[in-house]
Amino acid sequence: MPHPVIALVLSMTTSTMGAAPAPELSVRYERPDSPRAEQAKELLKDSGALKTRIRLPKPVKVVARDCDEPSASWDGDERRITICYSLVDKVRRTMTGIAETEEADARTAKARTEGALAVLFHHQLGHALSAMNGLDGGHAQADQFAALTLAADAPEHVVRAAEARHLLAGHAGIDHLSGLAESATFACLLYGSDPAKNARIAQGGWVPAERAPSCTGEYERVKSAIGAMAVKVRT
Template sequence: MPHPVIALVLLSMTTSTLGAAPAPELSVRYERPDSPRAEQARKLLKDSGALKTRIRLPKPVKVVARDCDEADARWDGGKRRITICYSLVDKVRRTMTGIAETEEADARTTKARTEGALAVLFHHQLGHALSAMNGLGDSHAQADQFAALTLAADAPAHVVPAPEARHLLAGHAGIDHLSGPDESATFACLLYGSDPARHARIAQGGWVPAERAPACAGEYDRVKSTIGSMAVARP
């Protein structure tokens, strides 16, 4: 008969094996850029922390930041890989800088908006990954729903800058997954609805239509009750 302490250890190991195992973390790789502009984009993306997450995943996922032929961000279900292109990061940076010059926004505001936009890009792709790996299909609308949930749970510092950035970029074509005023309003509504008191600035900024704002908490609750269990952050 095994020693009581050994038996306790074996029981603990068995329980851990049979119970819910910790979700695997994302692996993130920044490939070597081929130009000074791409290097600037790599540094911006890495320093922003936008690719960090504590969201539980059903399977391992790789995140690769790299040079691409097009300004793009994409999820590859076959390889379980999220790709963020330096050219897209550079396009977001240049567009945000142009908006800041027009508005005469300060450097701190521009930095927060740019990092918020990068967080949306990543969390939208993370949404595609969660949707696909949980067998829910693969639509941009559902990826946006996951992105709102994961941002609210995982990146509180980006919750207000993210919808602001998306609102500013909604009319700019060619900025992957950030264009579109209707999509921007829905995304802002979900983030505002996650905590209307704490995120009041989203409504005050006009990033969600005033007539829609009172219903946003209900919209958020409906989305959370449907897919919230698949978008949980580790403590």
């Protein structure tokens, strides 16, 4: 049975991740229970990672909250994405540790952390889009959606998102960001969306050099397989 056509309609108002969220998306930040969770909440809010211009087939709730485990998840029955403060904190601490090892500055660590949070959200958005369009491709398909929505929604943040996932690929327990093969495939799709603009992805080695020439084809096949993208510019 052929897959239904999936239209991801993008209302473009600005070119920043701080653009107003889609009207179908509501975001709620629950009260944190600790100073560390409060810091994670403020980091998540300031990053703008939970805002998107992607129009969704049905309303979706996004809830940031305290959880027992550091995780992010999609609940199809409630049409709810949950982002745990403990996961945000884990990403922040891991990125800070990497920056200290590399002797990178705080601004670099902050940019990488924001890129990682964008990937986390768009991965869950991918689960939502997959489910609401009658597909069930698991994490691999959610990653494919995430690459498409990131490239369309925030192309200026694609490079830092690929870098962040590459850096976290070998760190176990970072929900949906771990895995070397998964990171390389994600980077390939992002690079293939615009090889000229995203050349740093290939230059940084975040996608294997021998694979880079095929990434445009990989991106086009994924885009064709899971639906056409209609772009609407708001005047």
